[in-house]
Amino acid sequence: MLSMTRTLFVALLITAQATIVLAAAPPIKIGALFAVTGPASFLGEPERNTAQMVVDEINQSGGIKGRMLLLITYDTQGDATRAVQAATRLIKEDKVVAIIGPSTTGDTMAIIPLVEKSQIPLISCAAGIKITEPVKPWVFKTAQNDSLAVAKIYEHLVKRKITKISILTVSDSFGSSGREQLKNQAAKYGIQILSDDTYGPKDTDMTPQLTKIRTNQSQALICWGTNPGPALIARNAKQLGLKLPLYMSHGVSSKKFIDLAGDAAEGIILPSGRVLVADILPNSDKQKKSLLSYVKDYQKHYKAEGDHFGGHAWDAVMLLKSAISKSGENPASIRGQLEKTKNFYGIGGIFNYSPADHSGLGKDAFVLVEVKGKDWKLVP
Amino acid sequence: MMNVLVFVGINTILAVALNLLLGYAGQISLGHAAFFGLGAYISGVLTVTYGLNSWISMFIAATATGILAFILGFPILKLKGHYLAMATLGFGIIVYIVFNETVALTGGPSGLSGIPNLGIASLTFDSDIKNYYLVWLFALISIFLSLNLADSRIGRALRAIHDSEVAARGMGVNVRLLKVQIFALSALLSAVAGSLYAHTMTFISPASFGFNFSVELVTMVIIGGLGSIYGSFLGAALLTLLPEILRAFQDYDIIVYGLLLILMTMFMPGGLVRGVPGILLSLRPARKQGREY
């Protein structure tokens, strides 16, 4: 029932916004593609909600130089075919000036040829490293590269003098991207991967994989997945009495994970964007202002915690807003302006785009957090 | 709109291909997305990783998939009814897992990008309108082929199998070989559709070739009308355009979709080809009586 009222609320907002729009100059159209339903809805739903919320707020405070924004959102269901169809529609029929999203790396890769050819700037909310490497002129992204998250974990392992690990990754695009990075960077940190296992996104029992890991000489286990898989792994590990330190990915950096895993979550360490620990950041932190306002707004609108993934959409809309207000609504000038973005304090980190770097974030985009007493604590 | 019509064309080829098996030979397959995927992936991997010409890759993809289906056909088509459904479903899932797990070759779950477009001499099929003509050329060829096949000796033999295998065998039809041949042809056509998909989309990922898509294909054929080639086109068109239409329902299109499936089966059990004329006739009872045939 809750989500129905929520939809009604959003619908009301849209109509309200439409009436404002009617009175003023024609709105600037922005396209959005998110996997609102389907297996990747854990990304798409907060992203869609956040994007709509931010756009509404921009409009309520007078739009961009008096011009309203109109956000046109389509659901890709995490399916490449639908993503391409929807992107075509946004570009050819709705005639948007820029697109934010899609939520997944697969959807993004699928529409890149189209946006490159149509010369429409795209700010993807997906994390895959190949989206911006090699750099494509019209494609930017806000989600932190998986390689940064992996580096953060490996540095911590080195500090703890752990050299032998096992990895357990989910067999979807999130997990396989993490798995690739875990394997690629291991040698650089002098880490040896003793067992490399996967599990299916809908699997209900991971004890076989964990039983196998229990028998090797691993000193730590890194698990790469999104809810609910990692919560199951945490519980299964507890059942088996697995004593290894357990590391997870930013894929589970939300309170939901602690709810699902219960006691088994205690002591788990994971890299996360700062949004998770916004309230305990030192006041000197330059992102803190953006983070706190985002968390508060999201709570107000959707009665849920603003999370890491919604943050990608927040960054995308705000980056676009600042580019449009500086350079106007021509796709080419938006693109040029995005590329000049410097020291933008977002949710995901501090963005610095350049012609050679369209992902814009450094290693400091992640902090390590640990679950203690059913809450997140910063790991020094 | 052109873009959607390209997909209608690809799905038409798939529905026509599956209809040969399902509608004419009466053999169910819940794993046809696998043949579609094999076509797409063989084409994709050969062009991207091995730099082969797109047309040659397409040819290899179609033949290889056809041969695989031919070999597989002998044990699989020995099964009947729900056992056949299970076996084809299992085959589909195995192929799907292989797409996901052979990361070095297929790129795994994150997909394979940079697949080149098809082209003839200086003409490259790189826009929706060009792809539209390309895909529909193939779609029309497969429709033409199937219509001819349906009216040929083979077509009659197939329908005989559909009605009674024993009787067909009694009339001297080599039932087993014929079923396997039609299975292979159906797989081959699906693989061609897969190649076209890969070369027009230029990106593929395993998610497009899973169990859900197999079910969607069966739905296209049945909603359109079993055993009718034009029905397959209608079914493919309806199911491809439906998401565009249902977009107004936002997140809840899945509910409308499910409801439509139930209602269509209840009130149009023969599919669109038979259902729509039936409804039109029943709306105009007076004229129906007035006419004499």
Place this chain on the structure above:
Amino acid sequence: MNLSQQVIQYILSGLTTGSIYSLIGLGFAIIFNSTGIINFAQGEFVMLGGMLTFFFITVVKLPLLVAILFAILISTLVGVTFERLAIRPLRKATPLNLVIITIGASILIRGLAMMIWGKDTHSLPMFSGNDPIFVSGATILPQHLWILGITLLVIIINKLYFYHSISGKAMRACSYNRSAASLVGIDVKRMVFFSFAISSAMGSVAGIIAAPLTMTSYDVGIMLGLKGFCAAIIGGMSSGMGTVLGGILLGVLESLGAGLISSGYKDAIAFIILLLILFIRPQGIFRKAETERV
């Protein structure tokens, strides 16, 4: 931990997942035997069981046992409503149309669940305790015992019903020959109704006992439904021990495959073995050859 202890752990894990598959598979088989329908919506009752229990515990704040009873009751109601509204009025009930209509129903039920409860995953409390129990080097949770026990109980009740009650015997008669059954005065339509009631109840029980371990969300039914279908096929669509053994075999194979061979290919391994079984013994491994020769 030595190899034999590992294998014991794999088998124990496989046994519990397998029992869940068995219960779902039995639901498939019961409907199939009395109607000839493969009910692709079976997995959705598993989802309904878990989600309804969650709903009654957290939103309505009922005690666990009451919540479970309500969940089973409502799932059963959904099952029989589906039979009344969609299956019974069907004019042209070809097997393929029936497949499509059950697929439609499964999409619809899943969509409604998504609309009502949202897309989040939820966890249910364990029935009793969370402390692992050690069994010769391997560990299981009290919930595993609950799963094994309740599955066993359901199977026994199932057996008693089909062999020692009038309506159970009538349903068996329907499964052998529907027209003959109707000739001796059995109300076949009523039996179809019963079969939907029993199998949706059974599906929801599977969902309820599994949810504390595996968690639940609006879309858990798809995969579990497929696995249950496999279990029923391996068991030769029997509504008795065949399907139970089929489910357990599937669960154990998956678990051994993941532990000993390759976790990425574990489902593929299970399905390859399944295909081989079908090729060698098309009538299912636990069933004697039947007379369908044509």
